[in-house]
Amino acid sequence: MKYLIFFTLFGFSSATFSQQIIIFEEDEVCYIEHDSSFCNPTDRDKSKFKRVFQKADFQDASKFKKVALITPPLDWGKKLSDKSKGELKFYKSSDRGFITNLSLSNLEPNHTYRLTLNGNPELDGNELLPEPVPQLPEEKYYDILTIRTDAKGAFQAKLGVYLMRGDYHVRFYVKDKSDFKIVLYHDYFRFNVK
Numbered sequence: 001m002k003y004l005i006f007f008t009l010f011g012f013s014s015a016t017f018s019q020q021i022i023i024f025e026e027d028e029v030c031y032i033e034h035d036s037s038f039c040n041p042t043d044r045d046k047s048k049f050k051r052v053f054q055k056a057d058f059q060d061a062s063k064f065k066k067v068a069l070i071t072p073p074l075d076w077g078k079k080l081s082d083k084s085k086g087e088l089k090f091y092k093s094s095d096r097g098f099i100t101n102l103s104l105s106n107l108e109p110n111h112t113y114r115l116t117l118n119g120n121p122e123l124d125g126n127e128l129l130p131e132p133v134p135q136l137p138e139e140k141y142y143d144i145l146t147i148r149t150d151a152k153g154a155f156q157a158k159l160g161v162y163l164m165r166g167d168y169h170v171r172f173y174v175k176d177k178s179d180f181k182i183v184l185y186h187d188y189f190r191f192n193v194k
Contacts (some may be wrong), residue, residue, distance in 0.1 A: 005153040022053055023144050026130075042155030046162055049096035053160035056091070056099050064089040068186045070104070070172065078181035082105055084153075086184050089173060093192040098161040104174060107153040107183065114180070115145045116173040117161070123188065146177060161194045 014029035020032040022039070024046050032054075041047050070086030072079050083106040090100035098117075107113065119126030121138040135173050139178035142161075151157050174184040 010128070012049075015147060018157045019159075020053070021145065022050055024049075024162045026143060029145065036144075045096055049162050051159065052095045053099055055095070056094075056158075057158075059166070064101070064149055065090065066090055066189065066191075068172070068189050069129070070174065070184045070186045073182055073185055076182070077185070078176060078179070078183050080108065080183050084184060086174065088186060088189075088192060092190070093194060095194045096165075097163050097193055098191055100161075102156065104149070104155045104184065105153065105184050106157070107149050107174070108176075109149055109151050109153045111153070112148050112177040113155075113183070114143050114173075114175040114177050115147060115159075116175055117142045117144060118171040118173055120169070120171075120188070123169040125166060126159070126170065126171050128166050129166040131172070143175075165193050167192050 022030040022032065024030065024038065024041060027043075028038050028167070032039060039050070041050065049111065066089070068088040068090070071086060072082070072084050085106060086104040088100050088102055090098065102115075109157040116147070117129060118133075119129045119139060126140050129142045131141050133139040133141055144161050145159070147155050147157075169188055171188055172186040175181045175182050
């Protein structure tokens with residue numbers, strides 16, 4: 001896929017705290033610091049979301065409405081280490097998408113993972129996610145981005161995920177791309193896309 005090739009070319013280092021990434025679609029990813037062709041969408045709503053994302057204040061912790069800890073699954077998934085963890089600092093409501101500051105640590109070094117939003121057919125936002133879970137077609141998910149950890153097993157970025165308008169009550173997964181097993185997650189959390 002185009003975004004994976006672009007991602008691989010630039011890679012990530014331990015000094016990438018300030019990287020900013022907008023996911024317009026699974027194969028349409030804008031790495032702001034590299035100004036790829038995907039960073040200039042012609043779609044009006046996507047352009048507006050880019051402006052909203054760029055104005056987001058990531059320096060002022062009081063601007064973030066929620067902080068969610070990302071932890072290893074207890075009795076399922078794939079356990080890497082008790083030290084593996086992460087944090088989502090996100091806006092509870094934003095125009096055109098989900099805006100978060102993501103940090104992950106103590107994962108496998110120089111390893112590829114997938115970030116996923118996963119719904120539940122009984123909760124808000126499930127019908128707004130694009131893909132049905134295999135063997136559970138009523139449950140939807142969205143593999144939003146493929147990432148690669150640095151030499152210390154860390155990843156940090158400011159992410160904007162362009163989404164359909166509505167209320168979301170979803171899980172956040174970090175999946176090992178080699179076998180798609182979940183290594184970190186945050187249970188159901190809410191946000192709104194205006």
